[in-house]
Amino acid sequence: MSDSYIFRYAAIMVILVAAVLSAVAMFLKPAQDKNVAVARMRAILASANVEATAENAIELFDKYILEEEVISPEGDVVAIYKNGKLEKGDVRAFDINLKEELYNKGKGKEYILPLYLANVDGKKYYIFPLQGRGLWGQIYGNLAVEEDLNTVGGSMFGHDKETPGLGAEIELPPFESQFIGKKIFDDKGNFTSIKVLKGASKILTGDQLVHGVDAISGGTITSNGVSAMIQSNLENYLNYIKKQKQL
Protein backbone atom coordinates (compact mmCIF):
# COMPACT_ATOMS: atom_id res chain seq x y z
CA MET A 1 0.00 0.00 0.00
CA SER A 2 1.29 3.40 -0.97
CA ASP A 3 2.19 6.12 1.48
CA SER A 4 -0.50 8.40 0.11
CA TYR A 5 -3.11 5.71 0.81
CA ILE A 6 -1.92 5.52 4.40
CA PHE A 7 -2.14 9.29 4.79
CA ARG A 8 -5.59 9.46 3.25
CA TYR A 9 -6.79 6.55 5.35
CA ALA A 10 -5.48 8.09 8.57
CA ALA A 11 -6.86 11.55 7.76
CA ILE A 12 -10.35 10.33 6.92
CA MET A 13 -10.51 8.07 9.95
CA VAL A 14 -9.42 10.80 12.33
CA ILE A 15 -11.98 13.25 10.94
CA LEU A 16 -14.76 10.68 11.18
CA VAL A 17 -13.88 9.74 14.75
CA ALA A 18 -13.65 13.40 15.76
CA ALA A 19 -17.08 14.10 14.26
CA VAL A 20 -18.68 11.15 16.04
CA LEU A 21 -17.13 12.06 19.39
CA SER A 22 -18.12 15.72 19.14
CA ALA A 23 -21.68 14.73 18.34
CA VAL A 24 -21.83 12.37 21.33
CA ALA A 25 -20.32 14.97 23.65
CA MET A 26 -22.78 17.65 22.53
CA PHE A 27 -25.73 15.33 22.84
CA LEU A 28 -24.83 14.22 26.39
CA LYS A 29 -23.72 17.63 27.70
CA PRO A 30 -27.03 18.68 29.30
CA ALA A 31 -27.33 15.45 31.30
CA GLN A 32 -23.70 15.69 32.43
CA ASP A 33 -24.03 19.32 33.45
CA LYS A 34 -27.03 18.45 35.55
CA ASN A 35 -25.09 15.68 37.28
CA VAL A 36 -22.25 18.06 38.09
CA ALA A 37 -24.69 20.64 39.48
CA VAL A 38 -26.40 17.99 41.62
CA ALA A 39 -23.01 16.80 42.91
CA ARG A 40 -22.16 20.38 43.92
CA MET A 41 -25.50 20.76 45.68
CA ARG A 42 -24.85 17.54 47.58
CA ALA A 43 -21.40 18.80 48.57
CA ILE A 44 -22.80 22.09 49.85
CA LEU A 45 -25.52 20.27 51.80
CA ALA A 46 -23.01 17.75 53.16
CA SER A 47 -21.00 20.53 54.78
CA ALA A 48 -24.13 21.57 56.67
CA ASN A 49 -24.52 17.92 57.74
CA VAL A 50 -27.42 17.17 55.40
CA GLU A 51 -27.12 13.82 53.69
CA ALA A 52 -28.61 14.16 50.21
CA THR A 53 -28.90 11.58 47.44
CA ALA A 54 -28.72 12.26 43.73
CA GLU A 55 -32.53 12.04 43.62
CA ASN A 56 -33.46 14.49 46.38
CA ALA A 57 -30.50 16.89 46.21
CA ILE A 58 -32.34 19.63 44.29
CA GLU A 59 -35.34 19.43 46.58
CA LEU A 60 -33.24 19.52 49.78
CA PHE A 61 -31.09 22.32 48.39
CA ASP A 62 -34.21 24.44 47.89
CA LYS A 63 -35.41 23.56 51.35
CA TYR A 64 -32.26 24.18 53.39
CA ILE A 65 -30.32 26.81 51.46
CA LEU A 66 -32.23 29.98 52.29
CA GLU A 67 -30.15 32.44 50.41
CA GLU A 68 -27.26 32.60 47.97
CA GLU A 69 -25.15 35.71 48.30
CA VAL A 70 -22.44 37.15 46.10
CA ILE A 71 -19.79 38.97 48.10
CA SER A 72 -17.34 41.60 46.92
CA PRO A 73 -13.78 41.56 48.35
CA GLU A 74 -14.71 44.69 50.30
CA GLY A 75 -17.29 42.62 52.12
CA ASP A 76 -20.44 44.00 50.53
CA VAL A 77 -23.29 41.82 49.36
CA VAL A 78 -23.61 42.57 45.66
CA ALA A 79 -26.23 39.99 44.73
CA ILE A 80 -28.85 37.92 46.50
CA TYR A 81 -30.67 34.91 45.13
CA LYS A 82 -33.61 33.83 47.22
CA ASN A 83 -36.72 31.68 46.75
CA GLY A 84 -35.81 30.84 43.19
CA LYS A 85 -35.23 34.40 41.96
CA LEU A 86 -32.61 37.13 42.03
CA GLU A 87 -33.53 39.79 44.57
CA LYS A 88 -30.45 41.91 44.07
CA GLY A 89 -27.67 42.11 41.50
CA ASP A 90 -27.42 39.94 38.42
CA VAL A 91 -25.40 36.82 39.34
CA ARG A 92 -26.45 33.73 41.21
CA ALA A 93 -23.80 32.49 43.66
CA PHE A 94 -24.30 28.92 42.44
CA ASP A 95 -23.30 29.95 38.92
CA ILE A 96 -20.01 31.50 40.01
CA ASN A 97 -16.90 29.60 39.00
CA LEU A 98 -14.79 30.06 42.11
CA LYS A 99 -11.66 28.85 40.38
CA GLU A 100 -11.97 31.59 37.76
CA GLU A 101 -12.62 34.25 40.40
CA LEU A 102 -9.54 33.21 42.39
CA TYR A 103 -7.55 33.30 39.17
CA ASN A 104 -8.77 36.84 38.56
CA LYS A 105 -7.75 37.74 42.09
CA GLY A 106 -4.27 36.36 41.45
CA LYS A 107 -4.06 38.53 38.33
CA GLY A 108 -5.06 41.58 40.32
CA LYS A 109 -8.40 41.87 38.55
CA GLU A 110 -11.84 42.34 40.05
CA TYR A 111 -13.47 39.26 41.51
CA ILE A 112 -16.56 38.16 43.39
CA LEU A 113 -17.19 35.37 45.90
CA PRO A 114 -20.09 32.98 46.46
CA LEU A 115 -21.63 32.36 49.88
CA TYR A 116 -24.59 30.22 50.95
CA LEU A 117 -26.81 30.80 53.93
CA ALA A 118 -28.42 27.65 55.22
CA ASN A 119 -30.97 26.92 57.87
CA VAL A 120 -30.99 23.29 58.87
CA ASP A 121 -33.70 22.56 61.39
CA GLY A 122 -33.29 25.90 63.14
CA LYS A 123 -29.49 25.95 62.97
CA LYS A 124 -28.09 28.69 60.81
CA TYR A 125 -24.93 28.17 58.78
CA TYR A 126 -22.76 30.34 56.58
CA ILE A 127 -21.30 28.01 53.96
CA PHE A 128 -18.01 29.09 52.43
CA PRO A 129 -16.96 27.32 49.22
CA LEU A 130 -13.26 26.50 49.08
CA GLN A 131 -10.92 25.89 46.21
CA GLY A 132 -7.27 24.89 46.40
CA ARG A 133 -4.45 22.66 45.31
CA GLY A 134 -3.50 19.20 46.55
CA LEU A 135 -0.65 16.99 45.44
CA TRP A 136 -1.83 15.85 42.01
CA GLY A 137 -4.62 18.20 41.18
CA GLN A 138 -7.27 20.50 42.52
CA ILE A 139 -9.00 20.02 45.83
CA TYR A 140 -12.18 21.76 46.87
CA GLY A 141 -14.66 21.83 49.65
CA ASN A 142 -17.23 23.70 51.66
CA LEU A 143 -16.90 24.93 55.19
CA ALA A 144 -20.08 25.56 57.16
CA VAL A 145 -19.68 28.09 59.95
CA GLU A 146 -22.30 28.65 62.62
CA GLU A 147 -24.21 31.84 63.30
CA ASP A 148 -21.41 33.31 65.45
CA LEU A 149 -19.24 33.32 62.28
CA ASN A 150 -16.55 31.58 64.28
CA THR A 151 -17.44 28.00 65.16
CA VAL A 152 -17.30 25.42 62.39
CA GLY A 153 -20.48 23.40 62.11
CA GLY A 154 -19.35 21.01 59.40
CA SER A 155 -17.10 20.54 56.45
CA MET A 156 -16.88 18.64 53.22
CA PHE A 157 -13.83 18.14 51.04
CA GLY A 158 -13.34 16.68 47.62
CA HIS A 159 -10.50 16.08 45.23
CA ASP A 160 -9.85 15.17 41.64
CA LYS A 161 -6.96 12.76 41.84
CA GLU A 162 -5.30 12.60 45.24
CA THR A 163 -3.65 9.28 46.14
CA PRO A 164 -6.22 6.67 47.21
CA GLY A 165 -5.71 5.63 50.82
CA LEU A 166 -3.51 8.64 51.56
CA GLY A 167 -4.40 12.14 50.35
CA ALA A 168 -7.78 10.94 49.14
CA GLU A 169 -8.78 10.36 52.79
CA ILE A 170 -9.65 14.06 53.07
CA GLU A 171 -13.08 13.34 51.61
CA LEU A 172 -13.90 10.74 54.27
CA PRO A 173 -15.80 11.35 57.51
CA PRO A 174 -12.91 10.58 59.93
CA PHE A 175 -11.03 13.58 58.56
CA GLU A 176 -13.98 15.85 57.90
CA SER A 177 -15.64 15.33 61.28
CA GLN A 178 -12.55 16.72 63.07
CA PHE A 179 -13.52 20.20 61.94
CA ILE A 180 -16.80 20.32 63.84
CA GLY A 181 -16.53 22.68 66.80
CA LYS A 182 -13.22 24.21 65.71
CA LYS A 183 -12.92 28.00 65.63
CA ILE A 184 -11.54 30.30 62.94
CA PHE A 185 -10.97 33.31 65.22
CA ASP A 186 -9.17 33.47 68.58
CA ASP A 187 -10.56 35.12 71.71
CA LYS A 188 -9.24 38.53 70.68
CA GLY A 189 -10.98 38.30 67.33
CA ASN A 190 -7.83 37.67 65.27
CA PHE A 191 -8.20 35.39 62.28
CA THR A 192 -6.39 32.11 62.95
CA SER A 193 -7.96 29.85 60.33
CA ILE A 194 -7.86 26.11 61.00
CA LYS A 195 -4.49 24.48 60.55
CA VAL A 196 -4.12 20.91 59.38
CA LEU A 197 -1.06 19.70 61.28
CA LYS A 198 0.73 16.44 61.91
CA GLY A 199 -0.23 15.34 65.38
CA ALA A 200 -2.22 18.52 66.00
CA SER A 201 -3.95 17.01 69.02
CA LYS A 202 -0.51 16.46 70.62
CA ILE A 203 1.51 19.56 69.72
CA LEU A 204 -1.23 22.13 70.09
CA THR A 205 -1.98 23.08 73.64
CA GLY A 206 -4.66 24.90 75.55
CA ASP A 207 -6.54 27.49 73.58
CA GLN A 208 -4.69 26.65 70.36
CA LEU A 209 -6.37 23.25 70.22
CA VAL A 210 -9.55 24.67 68.70
CA HIS A 211 -7.64 26.03 65.71
CA GLY A 212 -6.09 22.82 64.44
CA VAL A 213 -6.96 19.34 63.25
CA ASP A 214 -4.86 16.23 62.64
CA ALA A 215 -3.30 15.80 59.22
CA ILE A 216 -3.38 12.51 57.33
CA SER A 217 -0.27 10.39 57.69
CA GLY A 218 1.19 9.75 54.27
CA GLY A 219 -0.86 12.59 52.86
CA THR A 220 1.23 15.53 53.99
CA ILE A 221 1.07 17.59 50.82
CA THR A 222 -2.67 17.10 50.47
CA SER A 223 -3.10 17.98 54.16
CA ASN A 224 -1.02 21.12 53.73
CA GLY A 225 -3.14 21.90 50.67
CA VAL A 226 -6.31 21.71 52.76
CA SER A 227 -4.76 23.94 55.39
CA ALA A 228 -3.69 26.53 52.83
CA MET A 229 -7.04 26.29 51.04
CA ILE A 230 -9.02 27.09 54.19
CA GLN A 231 -6.71 29.95 55.13
CA SER A 232 -6.58 31.62 51.70
CA ASN A 233 -10.27 31.23 50.89
CA LEU A 234 -11.53 32.45 54.26
CA GLU A 235 -9.21 35.45 54.11
CA ASN A 236 -11.19 36.68 51.12
CA TYR A 237 -14.30 36.82 53.27
CA LEU A 238 -12.74 38.59 56.26
CA ASN A 239 -14.17 41.99 55.31
CA TYR A 240 -17.60 40.47 54.96
CA ILE A 241 -17.35 38.68 58.30
CA LYS A 242 -16.19 41.89 60.00
CA LYS A 243 -19.14 43.82 58.57
CA GLN A 244 -21.59 41.12 59.59
CA LYS A 245 -20.30 41.14 63.15
CA GLN A 246 -20.73 44.92 63.40
CA LEU A 247 -24.38 44.68 62.39
Place this chain on the structure above:
Amino acid sequence: METKEKESLFSAKNRKLIFNPLNLDNPITVQVLGICSALAVTAKLKPAFVMALSVTVVTAFSNLVISAMRNGIPPRIRIIVQLTVVAALVIVVDQLLKAYVYDVSRQLSVFVGLIITNCILMGRLEAFAMSNKPWQSFLDGIGNGLGYSWILIAMGIVREFFGSGTLWGYPVMPQFMYDLGYKNNGLIILPPMALILVGTIIWIQRSKSRELIDKS
Protein backbone atom coordinates in the same frame (compact mmCIF):
# COMPACT_ATOMS: atom_id res chain seq x y z
CA MET B 1 -15.46 -20.93 -7.70
CA GLU B 2 -15.94 -21.77 -4.09
CA THR B 3 -19.55 -22.26 -3.12
CA LYS B 4 -20.48 -20.07 -0.24
CA GLU B 5 -21.99 -22.10 2.50
CA LYS B 6 -24.27 -20.10 4.66
CA GLU B 7 -23.29 -20.60 8.26
CA SER B 8 -26.04 -20.19 10.80
CA LEU B 9 -25.60 -17.26 13.18
CA PHE B 10 -25.21 -19.48 16.21
CA SER B 11 -23.53 -22.54 14.76
CA ALA B 12 -21.52 -24.80 17.02
CA LYS B 13 -18.35 -22.99 15.99
CA ASN B 14 -19.84 -19.57 16.75
CA ARG B 15 -21.16 -20.69 20.10
CA LYS B 16 -17.67 -21.82 20.98
CA LEU B 17 -16.49 -18.24 20.38
CA ILE B 18 -18.76 -17.09 23.16
CA PHE B 19 -18.41 -19.92 25.62
CA ASN B 20 -14.71 -20.77 25.42
CA PRO B 21 -13.56 -17.49 26.99
CA LEU B 22 -15.88 -18.09 29.92
CA ASN B 23 -13.80 -20.98 31.16
CA LEU B 24 -10.94 -22.67 29.29
CA ASP B 25 -9.84 -19.52 27.50
CA ASN B 26 -10.75 -16.98 30.16
CA PRO B 27 -8.97 -13.65 29.66
CA ILE B 28 -8.32 -13.12 33.36
CA THR B 29 -7.66 -16.55 34.80
CA VAL B 30 -6.04 -18.26 31.82
CA GLN B 31 -4.64 -15.50 29.63
CA VAL B 32 -3.99 -13.37 32.75
CA LEU B 33 -4.96 -10.11 31.03
CA GLY B 34 -6.85 -7.15 32.48
CA ILE B 35 -5.81 -7.95 36.05
CA CYS B 36 -5.20 -4.33 37.04
CA SER B 37 -8.79 -3.19 36.67
CA ALA B 38 -10.07 -6.48 38.06
CA LEU B 39 -8.28 -5.74 41.32
CA ALA B 40 -9.16 -2.07 41.45
CA VAL B 41 -12.89 -1.88 40.80
CA THR B 42 -14.23 -4.99 42.53
CA ALA B 43 -14.49 -3.77 46.12
CA LYS B 44 -18.20 -3.20 45.48
CA LEU B 45 -20.56 -5.02 43.15
CA LYS B 46 -22.06 -2.03 41.35
CA PRO B 47 -18.85 -0.52 39.97
CA ALA B 48 -17.62 -4.03 39.12
CA PHE B 49 -20.80 -4.63 37.13
CA VAL B 50 -20.64 -1.31 35.31
CA MET B 51 -16.96 -1.86 34.52
CA ALA B 52 -17.69 -5.38 33.26
CA LEU B 53 -20.50 -4.10 31.06
CA SER B 54 -18.33 -1.29 29.69
CA VAL B 55 -15.48 -3.64 28.83
CA THR B 56 -17.85 -6.11 27.16
CA VAL B 57 -19.44 -3.39 25.04
CA VAL B 58 -16.09 -1.92 24.04
CA THR B 59 -14.54 -5.32 23.25
CA ALA B 60 -17.52 -6.44 21.19
CA PHE B 61 -17.86 -3.26 19.16
CA SER B 62 -14.16 -2.63 18.63
CA ASN B 63 -13.87 -6.21 17.38
CA LEU B 64 -16.83 -5.60 15.07
CA VAL B 65 -15.54 -2.31 13.71
CA ILE B 66 -11.96 -3.46 13.23
CA SER B 67 -13.09 -6.67 11.58
CA ALA B 68 -15.30 -4.72 9.17
CA MET B 69 -12.36 -2.45 8.35
CA ARG B 70 -9.72 -5.19 8.31
CA ASN B 71 -9.25 -5.39 4.53
CA GLY B 72 -8.68 -1.65 4.20
CA ILE B 73 -6.41 -1.05 7.17
CA PRO B 74 -2.85 -0.35 6.04
CA PRO B 75 -0.74 -2.95 7.89
CA ARG B 76 1.91 -0.42 8.81
CA ILE B 77 -0.48 1.70 10.89
CA ARG B 78 -2.84 -1.02 12.02
CA ILE B 79 -2.04 -0.65 15.74
CA ILE B 80 -2.73 3.08 15.55
CA VAL B 81 -6.01 2.44 13.75
CA GLN B 82 -7.03 -0.13 16.36
CA LEU B 83 -6.10 2.22 19.16
CA THR B 84 -8.11 5.06 17.63
CA VAL B 85 -11.21 2.89 17.33
CA VAL B 86 -10.85 1.58 20.88
CA ALA B 87 -10.17 5.04 22.29
CA ALA B 88 -13.22 6.48 20.51
CA LEU B 89 -15.46 3.74 21.89
CA VAL B 90 -14.08 4.17 25.40
CA ILE B 91 -14.69 7.91 25.28
CA VAL B 92 -18.28 7.29 24.20
CA VAL B 93 -18.76 4.84 27.09
CA ASP B 94 -17.13 7.26 29.53
CA GLN B 95 -19.41 10.09 28.39
CA LEU B 96 -22.47 7.87 28.72
CA LEU B 97 -21.49 6.88 32.26
CA LYS B 98 -20.94 10.52 33.20
CA ALA B 99 -24.38 11.37 31.84
CA TYR B 100 -26.41 8.51 33.27
CA VAL B 101 -24.57 6.91 36.23
CA TYR B 102 -22.52 9.79 37.57
CA ASP B 103 -21.74 8.28 40.97
CA VAL B 104 -20.45 5.05 39.49
CA SER B 105 -18.37 6.97 36.98
CA ARG B 106 -16.78 8.87 39.90
CA GLN B 107 -15.98 5.57 41.61
CA LEU B 108 -14.51 4.01 38.49
CA SER B 109 -12.49 7.21 37.98
CA VAL B 110 -9.49 6.50 35.79
CA PHE B 111 -10.30 2.87 35.15
CA VAL B 112 -12.83 3.61 32.43
CA GLY B 113 -10.19 5.59 30.56
CA LEU B 114 -7.75 2.77 31.14
CA ILE B 115 -10.00 0.34 29.24
CA ILE B 116 -8.12 1.71 26.23
CA THR B 117 -4.95 0.05 27.46
CA ASN B 118 -6.71 -3.11 28.63
CA CYS B 119 -4.67 -5.92 27.13
CA ILE B 120 -7.78 -8.01 26.44
CA LEU B 121 -8.90 -5.52 23.80
CA MET B 122 -5.71 -5.17 21.81
CA GLY B 123 -5.12 -8.88 22.22
CA ARG B 124 -8.45 -9.80 20.69
CA LEU B 125 -8.15 -7.22 17.92
CA GLU B 126 -4.73 -8.48 16.84
CA ALA B 127 -5.41 -12.17 17.37
CA PHE B 128 -8.95 -12.40 16.12
CA ALA B 129 -10.65 -9.40 14.55
CA MET B 130 -7.86 -8.71 12.06
CA SER B 131 -8.35 -12.12 10.46
CA ASN B 132 -12.01 -13.02 10.97
CA LYS B 133 -15.41 -11.89 9.72
CA PRO B 134 -17.35 -9.18 11.60
CA TRP B 135 -20.05 -11.41 13.09
CA GLN B 136 -17.56 -13.95 14.44
CA SER B 137 -15.41 -11.12 15.76
CA PHE B 138 -18.40 -9.56 17.47
CA LEU B 139 -19.17 -12.87 19.17
CA ASP B 140 -15.53 -13.30 20.15
CA GLY B 141 -15.63 -9.83 21.69
CA ILE B 142 -18.80 -10.60 23.62
CA GLY B 143 -17.34 -13.92 24.77
CA ASN B 144 -14.14 -12.39 26.03
CA GLY B 145 -16.04 -9.51 27.60
CA LEU B 146 -18.26 -11.97 29.44
CA GLY B 147 -15.27 -14.03 30.49
CA TYR B 148 -13.84 -10.87 32.06
CA SER B 149 -17.26 -9.91 33.42
CA TRP B 150 -18.11 -13.01 35.39
CA ILE B 151 -14.79 -12.95 37.21
CA LEU B 152 -15.30 -9.29 38.10
CA ILE B 153 -18.87 -9.82 39.23
CA ALA B 154 -17.96 -12.91 41.26
CA MET B 155 -15.19 -10.96 42.96
CA GLY B 156 -17.49 -7.98 43.46
CA ILE B 157 -20.06 -10.18 45.19
CA VAL B 158 -17.54 -11.88 47.47
CA ARG B 159 -15.68 -8.69 48.35
CA GLU B 160 -18.76 -6.56 48.97
CA PHE B 161 -20.51 -9.27 50.99
CA PHE B 162 -17.60 -10.06 53.27
CA GLY B 163 -16.06 -6.58 53.20
CA SER B 164 -19.12 -4.41 53.72
CA GLY B 165 -21.94 -6.84 54.50
CA THR B 166 -23.95 -5.45 51.58
CA LEU B 167 -24.76 -6.33 47.98
CA TRP B 168 -25.38 -3.61 45.39
CA GLY B 169 -25.42 -1.24 48.37
CA TYR B 170 -28.24 -3.05 50.18
CA PRO B 171 -27.46 -4.63 53.54
CA VAL B 172 -27.76 -8.41 53.32
CA MET B 173 -25.71 -9.56 56.29
CA PRO B 174 -28.38 -10.20 58.94
CA GLN B 175 -28.21 -7.95 61.98
CA PHE B 176 -28.03 -10.85 64.46
CA MET B 177 -24.65 -11.77 63.02
CA TYR B 178 -23.33 -8.38 64.08
CA ASP B 179 -25.02 -8.79 67.43
CA LEU B 180 -23.14 -12.07 67.82
CA GLY B 181 -19.88 -10.20 67.35
CA TYR B 182 -19.36 -10.62 63.60
CA LYS B 183 -17.32 -7.86 62.00
CA ASN B 184 -16.95 -6.87 58.35
CA ASN B 185 -13.60 -7.96 57.02
CA GLY B 186 -11.73 -4.77 56.20
CA LEU B 187 -8.86 -6.65 54.58
CA ILE B 188 -10.99 -8.01 51.77
CA ILE B 189 -11.70 -4.50 50.49
CA LEU B 190 -8.00 -3.86 49.96
CA PRO B 191 -6.31 -4.72 46.62
CA PRO B 192 -3.98 -7.46 48.02
CA MET B 193 -6.98 -9.53 49.02
CA ALA B 194 -8.37 -9.13 45.50
CA LEU B 195 -5.19 -10.64 44.15
CA ILE B 196 -5.52 -13.57 46.53
CA LEU B 197 -9.12 -13.98 45.41
CA VAL B 198 -8.12 -14.11 41.73
CA GLY B 199 -5.50 -16.66 42.71
CA THR B 200 -8.15 -18.73 44.44
CA ILE B 201 -10.40 -18.64 41.38
CA ILE B 202 -7.47 -19.74 39.19
CA TRP B 203 -6.67 -22.53 41.65
CA ILE B 204 -10.25 -23.83 41.66
CA GLN B 205 -10.43 -23.63 37.87
CA ARG B 206 -7.19 -25.53 37.34
CA SER B 207 -8.07 -28.22 39.82
CA LYS B 208 -11.24 -28.80 37.79
CA SER B 209 -9.73 -28.49 34.32
CA ARG B 210 -6.44 -30.40 34.49
CA GLU B 211 -5.52 -29.58 30.89
CA LEU B 212 -4.79 -25.98 31.94
CA ILE B 213 -1.94 -27.00 34.21
CA ASP B 214 1.51 -26.44 32.71
CA LYS B 215 3.43 -29.66 32.23
CA SER B 216 6.72 -28.30 33.51
